[in-house]
Amino acid sequence: MAFKIAIFFTLAVFLNVGQGCETNQVDQLTARQGLDELLKEESYSSANNLWTTPYYYNYQPRTPLPGFANAYEGRTPMNRQQPNYFIKDEDSLPESRLFLGNIATNLIGSSLFNNRFSPANQFRPFANLLNRIPPNTANSRSAFDACTSPAGEAGICTMSSVCSLFAGRPSGSCSLSRVCCVNVVNGCGKTVTLNNTYWQSPATVSSPSNCALTIKLDAILAEQSFKPICQIRLDMVSFTTAPPVAGTCADTFQVGGATTMAPTICGVNSGQHMYLDVPSSGVTPSDVQLMFNFAAGAATRSWNIKIAMLPCGADYLAPPGCLQYFTSATGRVSSFNWQDSATAQQLNNQNYNICFRTELVSSQPATLACLSVCQVANGGDAFYITTPAPDVADRRPTVGVTPAARAAAFAATLSAVETSFLDSAGTRTAVCLYDFLFIAGGRDANGIEADRYCGNALNPAPLPFAAAGSAGALTGPALGGSATSIQVCTPVKPFKITYKTDGTEAAVAVSAPTASVIATADTGNTGFCLDFQQR
Numbered sequence: 001m002a003f004k005i006a007i008f009f010t011l012a013v014f015l016n017v018g019q020g021c022e023t024n025q026v027d028q029l030t031a032r033q034g035l036d037e038l039l040k041e042e043s044y045s046s047a048n049n050l051w052t053t054p055y056y057y058n059y060q061p062r063t064p065l066p067g068f069a070n071a072y073e074g075r076t077p078m079n080r081q082q083p084n085y086f087i088k089d090e091d092s093l094p095e096s097r098l099f100l101g102n103i104a105t106n107l108i109g110s111s112l113f114n115n116r117f118s119p120a121n122q123f124r125p126f127a128n129l130l131n132r133i134p135p136n137t138a139n140s141r142s143a144f145d146a147c148t149s150p151a152g153e154a155g156i157c158t159m160s161s162v163c164s165l166f167a168g169r170p171s172g173s174c175s176l177s178r179v180c181c182v183n184v185v186n187g188c189g190k191t192v193t194l195n196n197t198y199w200q201s202p203a204t205v206s207s208p209s210n211c212a213l214t215i216k217l218d219a220i221l222a223e224q225s226f227k228p229i230c231q232i233r234l235d236m237v238s239f240t241t242a243p244p245v246a247g248t249c250a251d252t253f254q255v256g257g258a259t260t261m262a263p264t265i266c267g268v269n270s271g272q273h274m275y276l277d278v279p280s281s282g283v284t285p286s287d288v289q290l291m292f293n294f295a296a297g298a299a300t301r302s303w304n305i306k307i308a309m310l311p312c313g314a315d316y317l318a319p320p321g322c323l324q325y326f327t328s329a330t331g332r333v334s335s336f337n338w339q340d341s342a343t344a345q346q347l348n349n350q351n352y353n354i355c356f357r358t359e360l361v362s363s364q365p366a367t368l369a370c371l372s373v374c375q376v377a378n379g380g381d382a383f384y385i386t387t388p389a390p391d392v393a394d395r396r397p398t399v400g401v402t403p404a405a406r407a408a409a410f411a412a413t414l415s416a417v418e419t420s421f422l423d424s425a426g427t428r429t430a431v432c433l434y435d436f437l438f439i440a441g442g443r444d445a446n447g448i449e450a451d452r453y454c455g456n457a458l459n460p461a462p463l464p465f466a467a468a469g470s471a472g473a474l475t476g477p478a479l480g481g482s483a484t485s486i487q488v489c490t491p492v493k494p495f496k497i498t499y500k501t502d503g504t505e506a507a508v509a510v511s512a513p514t515a516s517v518i519a520t521a522d523t524g525n526t527g528f529c530l531d532f533q534q535r
Helices: 002-023 028-033 035-041 102-109 160-165 403-411
Strands: 145-148 154-158 169-173 179-186 190-192 197-200 209-217 229-240 252-256 273-277 286-294 302-311 324-326 330-334 351-356 369-373 415-417 420-422 428-430 436-439 452-455 488-490 495-500 527-534
Touching: 154 160, 160 169, 160 179, 190 197, 209 229, 209 302, 273 324, 324 330, 495 527
Parallel strands: 179 197, 190 209, 324 351
Antiparallel strands: 145 154, 154 179, 169 179, 197 302, 209 286, 229 273, 229 302, 252 286, 330 527, 351 495, 369 488, 369 527, 415 452, 420 428, 436 452, 436 495
């Protein structure tokens, strides 16, 4: 009986190999039509599961730390996990090598066959059978694993035929005879379903016009069927549109369909990124729209945006509510459209959180996140958010300069903190009320603390007296008043800063409930560029 069973499974092996040869002859159209069924039917090894490796190709994994298993730190966001989406480990790659699946493999690998021979007889016809049968790579569930091409581009590991079906470009190789497939979409009105896809501008962008791309998220799609998607990361490899006018965008880039309220941006944003929360694609399929609207007039308009789809439950998701997320101990963060240029302007109507994962410093979790202004070389201003108003006492006559102009020029050089100040004439004026950078628990080396920062320098220290020998004086202690930026550190975890601007650079009159305090007009605001370091 055992001999008959052995013959039966030997024939099954050859039949399976024969089927694999026939499959390779299927034309591309037929292969694409049957792609969903092939990927869903095949078992997959947890050792090669694309979800056990970072879906976003630049992510650097590391061992979670005790006490960090919470949603904000981004290591184990259990609130995003969906029930029953894990791929079962028992469906292993060796078992998928035979078309009879688990039963055949378990029988062949067990003593049913090999123990039929005495110890003196060293002949073991089935001892290494599984190692002799090549894996069915054509149907492997690893078909959409993330990869990086030799040129540094992000792609997906898949068969060359599948890469061709999606109009991808093979660049480099992956394991199991697959290629690293780089996917690029040019133009407008297209739909993206693949991870690590680049959306590039068309050769010519007319104006006025618009250009949109749809990111389709649905677990029923074969390329997204392995695990639901809960987040999208946009990396702006390059991004240039018309600059803002007084902070207001004429050209606009907007995001629709995500639960994240992404701000409208324009100008130069190369190197920036956004994390967009979306409903789990395994529960609620959704379409996310990326939309450019171009105003009339000549301007440089081009972009290259990488789209990464991040699975639910991954330990590299951005925490909820974080538009930007940094996962290194040091780096640089800047507001949208910040440039090292004398003509760059901050954008109106910004309101978003920038988050920093707590990193290891000297083998211990960091206890401080410190921020300092970055160095500029081309006339830019590394920190300029809102122009502080001068005190009425500063408006004394000066030869050759009007009191108002002299006072405003002096105030514009200073840092500012808090929301408003009461000047010596009894007038309350907004300071860091409408435009500000919020750093909870921010303080200098001397322990002087403030939460809201604006003005033309990053410094929490107020100036409660007239500055001897200066061109003027600010008497309101809540206003701040240092012309020197210093390092500001916060111990408040999770590390996070918030950037907010209102809808105008003009003077603000009292208008309840949106404007409770008057504010002077802003001049030359650029936003911020900060170097961060965890300690």
